[in-house]
Amino acid sequence: MADKRPLLEYTDDEAKDCATESTLTGVSYKPGASPTLIWYCRQIVLRRKLLVGLLVIFVFSYFLIGPADVLDLENVQVHHQSYALDMEVNQTIDQRTTILPQGYLVYSNHCRIVDLDPYKRDVMRHFKRVSYKPCRSHPPLTHVHYNDTIQRYVLSINQASLKSYKVGNDLSCCYQGVVRASETDVNYTSCHAFKNEAKLANTTDSVVVKCKTNDDQIYINAHPTVPERKAIRQRLDQWAKKDRRKLVPSVLMIGIDSISRVNLIRAMPKTAQYLYDNDWFELAGYNKIDDNTFPNIMALMVGYNLSNAMKHCSPYKVNGLDKCDFIWKLFKEHGYVTAYGEDAVKINTFNYLKKGFQQPPVDYYLRPYLSAAEKLLGGNIVLGLPHCVGFETEAEHVYNYALEFAKRYRNDSFFGFFWTNTHSHSDISQTSSMDDYLRGYLQRLVSQGTMEHSIVVFFSDHGLRFGPTRATWSGHLEERLPFLFIWLPPFVRKAHPEFVQALRQNRNRLTTPYDLHITLKHILSLSGRIGSLESLGGAKDCPKCQSLLQPVTLSRSCEDVAIADHWCTCWAYGSVYKNSKVVRQLAKRVVNYLNDYVTTFRNGSLAHLCVPLALQSVSTAYKAQPNDNDPSHIEIYRLIFSTSPNKALYEATVRYNKNLPDEDNLLVTGSVSRLNTYNGEADCMNDFAIKKYCYCRHKGG
Known part of the structure; x- marks a missing residue:
C-alpha cells in the first residue's frame, strides 16, 4: 500500500532518498521509494525549474529592456472607468445608445481621443517612483493658530519640541512681519520679542520667527496667516444680508503644473483612486488650448487666447495684468473674499519674464511670504526648483495655506486659486513623492468641512512638455490632456441634480479651459448676487464654449472650441516616410516660418540677438487620418525635426492643401513645440514667446 503520510512527516533519512542527480535541480529519487515520495520529488523538480526559468527571464529583461520595464512591485493600479461607453445616436424611436469597445475617452464622428495606457513601456522605462522625505528630522519650535474669540492669530512656542533643540540657560525669540514692497521685494518690521506666545496684529499677513540661545541663533521659521480684515468682513456681511440665509457655494481651485491625466494615474495612484472612489466628477476629455502655463491659465481665468x-x-507692460478682468475680480465684486498662492516665485505664472502685478491681485496674496521664505529659511533645490523651504516642501506651504484660507472663511463665501510647480514641473517621476500627502490633503479638506459648502476644482494646465517621454506618441498626447476633477457639495447636488447628470455625461466630451472659465461664471450666478449666466458673457475667445454644468454636445470638434490643430487630440495619426519629398519640403518651410517669426517679432527689435536656424534632419513624420466630417482636400501632418546650430528638437503641426499654390498651401497651426530643454542657449532673450526659437549669437561664436 502506498505511503499516505503528509509530506512534512517524512524523516530526514527518508528525504535523502531524493538523491542528487542533476546539478540544475539537485533532486531525483531512488528506485523503490514510496509513490508519494516519488510525487514529492517530481514536484520539487518542477518548482525549481520554474524558479530558475523565472530568474532567467527577470535577468534577461533587466539587462535587455531596462529596470523600469520589469514588474514594479510598488505599482498601484487605479480602478476607474474613464473611457467612452456610449455615442450619441440620431433621433430614433427608442433613443438607444451604441455600445463601443473600450479604448477611447471621447468617441464621435468629430473627435476621437484615445484612452492611453499609463504603463506603456516607452514611458515606464523613464519612470521611477520617488519616496517622500521630510525636510527636517525634528519638528518646528513654533506654530500659529487663529483664535476665534479675540479674532487674531496667536504665535506659540511648542514646549514639546524644545527637547529637539540645543537650548542653553536662556532662550530668546522674536518675530517680524513680512511686508510687500513690490512683486520682487519685501520689507520686514522690527523684531518683537516674546516668551511663550504672542498675539499677532491683523496688519500683517505673515511673520518670520527667530530664536537664540547664548547669542547663537538656533531656529528660524516663517508662518503665513489669513488675518481678519475689517474691510473684508464688512464686504462679506453686507452681501450675506442680501443672501437672506441662502447657501452660496464657495470656490477652491487646486492646480498642479505639468501633470497629464495619465501621469496623475501613473504617479499618484492613491490620489487618483481617492477621487474616483469619492464621487468627484472627472472631465476625461479636457484638452489644453496652447503650449505652456500662461496661455492656458489666461483662457481659464480671463477667457482670452494668448494673442488677446x-x-x-x-504681462510685459507695467500695470498690464492689473487691468485684466481676472475671474477673481468678478467674485470679489460680488461679495467673495479672494486668495491666490503659487510656489517657486521665480517662475510664477504671472512673473516669469513678465512684470507681474503692481498691486496685490487678491485679498490674500501668498507671494510676499514665499519670497521671504525662499530667501531666509534655507532648504534645497531639486531638478532646478526649490524643494524644501524650511520645515516643509514649498508645495506644502501653498497647500497648507489654501487649507487655512478655506478653514478661516468656511462660513463665508470665498474664491481661492492655488497653484504649485515645484514637485511636477521638470520630471515625470518627481510628483509621485506627493501621492500620500495629496490623498491625505483631500481628506483633510473633508474633515474640516470645506467640501460641505465649496465647489472644488482639482486640475492641471498640461502634461510634461520636455524630456525623453515627450518625444513618444504617448508623451505627445499626454502633454495635451491635463487632468480635471470637480467636486460639488451636497447642497448643490440636491438643488441641481441636472448638474450631476451633465458632469457625468461630460466626462467623455471634448472640453477646454474656456469651458471651465464659463463654469466659474455659472457658479457665481448660483449665488443670486448677479444676473443670469448669459448676462455674464462667455469666454471672449471661444464663442461656442459653455458651462460644464450643462450638457456638452458630442459633436464638438477642436475647431468648434478654439483648439488649434497642433494641440488637438481628436485625430489618429499614421506614420509616413520621414524623408519623402513632401515631408522634407514641409519641414524646411516650418524652419523658415520660425526664422520669419523671430525676425518680425516686436517689429524686428529682437532679431539681431538670434542666429537663423536651418533644418538638420526630420526625426519622424505623421499624417492625420481624418474623422468622418473632416475636409478631404486638406492634409494634416505632424513633424518632429531638429535644427542647427542649436541642436533643438521641435514638433510642428501643419495643414497642407496641395490644391493651392505654394505661397498659400501651408499653414502652421498653434505654435511650434520645443521638445528638449534650452537652458543657457537663449539667455540673451527675455521674452518667453520666442525664447524657445532663439539661439543667441554669442553662443554661435
Whole structure:
C-alpha cells in the first residue's frame, strides 16, 4: 500500500532518498521509494525549474529592456472607468445608445481621443517612483493658530519640541512681519520679542520667527496667516444680508503644473483612486488650448487666447495684468473674499519674464511670504526648483495655506486659486513623492468641512512638455490632456441634480479651459448676487464654449472650441516616410516660418540677438487620418525635426492643401513645440514667446 503520510512527516533519512542527480535541480529519487515520495520529488523538480526559468527571464529583461520595464512591485493600479461607453445616436424611436469597445475617452464622428495606457513601456522605462522625505528630522519650535474669540492669530512656542533643540540657560525669540514692497521685494518690521506666545496684529499677513540661545541663533521659521480684515468682513456681511440665509457655494481651485491625466494615474495612484472612489466628477476629455502655463491659465481665468491676452493685458507692460478682468475680480465684486498662492516665485505664472502685478491681485496674496521664505529659511533645490523651504516642501506651504484660507472663511463665501510647480514641473517621476500627502490633503479638506459648502476644482494646465517621454506618441498626447476633477457639495447636488447628470455625461466630451472659465461664471450666478449666466458673457475667445454644468454636445470638434490643430487630440495619426519629398519640403518651410517669426517679432527689435536656424534632419513624420466630417482636400501632418546650430528638437503641426499654390498651401497651426530643454542657449532673450526659437549669437561664436 502506498505511503499516505503528509509530506512534512517524512524523516530526514527518508528525504535523502531524493538523491542528487542533476546539478540544475539537485533532486531525483531512488528506485523503490514510496509513490508519494516519488510525487514529492517530481514536484520539487518542477518548482525549481520554474524558479530558475523565472530568474532567467527577470535577468534577461533587466539587462535587455531596462529596470523600469520589469514588474514594479510598488505599482498601484487605479480602478476607474474613464473611457467612452456610449455615442450619441440620431433621433430614433427608442433613443438607444451604441455600445463601443473600450479604448477611447471621447468617441464621435468629430473627435476621437484615445484612452492611453499609463504603463506603456516607452514611458515606464523613464519612470521611477520617488519616496517622500521630510525636510527636517525634528519638528518646528513654533506654530500659529487663529483664535476665534479675540479674532487674531496667536504665535506659540511648542514646549514639546524644545527637547529637539540645543537650548542653553536662556532662550530668546522674536518675530517680524513680512511686508510687500513690490512683486520682487519685501520689507520686514522690527523684531518683537516674546516668551511663550504672542498675539499677532491683523496688519500683517505673515511673520518670520527667530530664536537664540547664548547669542547663537538656533531656529528660524516663517508662518503665513489669513488675518481678519475689517474691510473684508464688512464686504462679506453686507452681501450675506442680501443672501437672506441662502447657501452660496464657495470656490477652491487646486492646480498642479505639468501633470497629464495619465501621469496623475501613473504617479499618484492613491490620489487618483481617492477621487474616483469619492464621487468627484472627472472631465476625461479636457484638452489644453496652447503650449505652456500662461496661455492656458489666461483662457481659464480671463477667457482670452494668448494673442488677446497680450493685446488687452500684456504681462510685459507695467500695470498690464492689473487691468485684466481676472475671474477673481468678478467674485470679489460680488461679495467673495479672494486668495491666490503659487510656489517657486521665480517662475510664477504671472512673473516669469513678465512684470507681474503692481498691486496685490487678491485679498490674500501668498507671494510676499514665499519670497521671504525662499530667501531666509534655507532648504534645497531639486531638478532646478526649490524643494524644501524650511520645515516643509514649498508645495506644502501653498497647500497648507489654501487649507487655512478655506478653514478661516468656511462660513463665508470665498474664491481661492492655488497653484504649485515645484514637485511636477521638470520630471515625470518627481510628483509621485506627493501621492500620500495629496490623498491625505483631500481628506483633510473633508474633515474640516470645506467640501460641505465649496465647489472644488482639482486640475492641471498640461502634461510634461520636455524630456525623453515627450518625444513618444504617448508623451505627445499626454502633454495635451491635463487632468480635471470637480467636486460639488451636497447642497448643490440636491438643488441641481441636472448638474450631476451633465458632469457625468461630460466626462467623455471634448472640453477646454474656456469651458471651465464659463463654469466659474455659472457658479457665481448660483449665488443670486448677479444676473443670469448669459448676462455674464462667455469666454471672449471661444464663442461656442459653455458651462460644464450643462450638457456638452458630442459633436464638438477642436475647431468648434478654439483648439488649434497642433494641440488637438481628436485625430489618429499614421506614420509616413520621414524623408519623402513632401515631408522634407514641409519641414524646411516650418524652419523658415520660425526664422520669419523671430525676425518680425516686436517689429524686428529682437532679431539681431538670434542666429537663423536651418533644418538638420526630420526625426519622424505623421499624417492625420481624418474623422468622418473632416475636409478631404486638406492634409494634416505632424513633424518632429531638429535644427542647427542649436541642436533643438521641435514638433510642428501643419495643414497642407496641395490644391493651392505654394505661397498659400501651408499653414502652421498653434505654435511650434520645443521638445528638449534650452537652458543657457537663449539667455540673451527675455521674452518667453520666442525664447524657445532663439539661439543667441554669442553662443554661435
